[in-house]
Amino acid sequence: MTAAIRSPAGCLFGVSLGPGDPELITRRAWSALTSGARWAYPVKGRGAISFALDIVARAGLPIPSDAEPLHFPMTSDPEALSLAWERTGRRCAELLVDGRDLLFLVEGDASTYSTFGHLVRAVRAQVPDVAVETIPGVPSYTAAAARLGAPLVEEGGTLAVIPAAYGVEVIDRMIDAFDTLVLLKVNPLLDQILTLLEHRGLLGEARFVERVGTPEERVVELVETLRGERVPYLSLLLVRNPGRVRGPQHRGCAKVAERTTDLRGS
CATH class of the missing domain: 3.30.950.10 (Tetrapyrrole methylase, C-terminal domain)
Structure with a gap:
């Protein structure tokens, strides 16, 4: 059992980059990427290419020299995954401890089948009160x-x-x-x-x-x-499935509007 790291002033951001076209990076994500915050990005193994980082590179943004690769092993072994998440959570907590914000780069949308939710839980296991912001993107x-x-x-x-x-x-x-x-x-x-x-x-x-x-x-x-x-x-x-048989729909808003009209006219 490792000791919890003291609460950082930095905020952990999940920065959604869209599925691959750099022009689908939102203005909010662009602002975060150019804010001077530290970057972290996922890789499958040491020396592997990061798809998320490639999207940003094709957008023309320079990659900060201190951008941090986070290793996510491609395994279903629960023990190996638990150890990997603990290690990743502790590393992110260490990066946040100096008060500088940390951006985790995510392809697609950070709230949709993303590793960002797992990362947040791993970091909060180290720093329960860490500030978190999710920047939505195009899935x-x-x-x-x-x-x-x-x-x-x-x-x-x-x-x-x-x-x-x-x-x-x-x-x-x-x-x-x-x-x-x-x-x-x-x-x-x-x-x-x-x-x-x-x-x-x-x-x-x-x-x-x-x-x-x-x-x-x-x-x-x-x-x-x-x-x-x-x-x-x-x-x-x-x-x-254009031939799907649909059930009846409850159009409550229309009923409310009709009832309001009747009351006003009475």
Whole structure:
């Protein structure tokens, strides 16, 4: 059990950078990046390339000489993960202790399937009263929909965003429950998902996007051509179910407006 570090004056920021296009960095994130705060960024291992740092570099911002790589091992071993998070939390607490703000660079949005939430808990285990601010950003699936030139959902529609790792049985049930499904990180189950969509008659309603907003971006509209292909980790499927039967909707606001009008007229 390690001793807690004294409370820092610095604030821990989760700086969302968007999915890859530097022009999708928000003005709020840009202000933080140019504020003189210390940077920290995630890497899979020592010497590995950071996708988040690459977004900032392509934006033309100089990388501070004291920018700190934080190592996040790609493992499911709970003991190894616990040790890694404790080490990362302690290091961030040490960086904050001099009162200088610390920016953790996040691809996509820091509140959506991000390591930032884990990092906050790890730092607060060391410094319970640390100040935290999350700067929101553009998630990959909204950027993908914009790239395709089609709305994710329209009035009255429903949307679900899930990792494809939940499996085809869950995906099959959710097709009937939502008008649009966003399936993230589809690589391990891509062929199984394509078979399901073919069985459901929805291959023509699916679109595939990988590395959206980056120089390596790829959009595939004929998704059946992807069978047998190993696609990148940063890839997703947008699936529509135009034939979904919707239940009745409770339009409470309209009822309130009607009741108000009746009262005024009485």
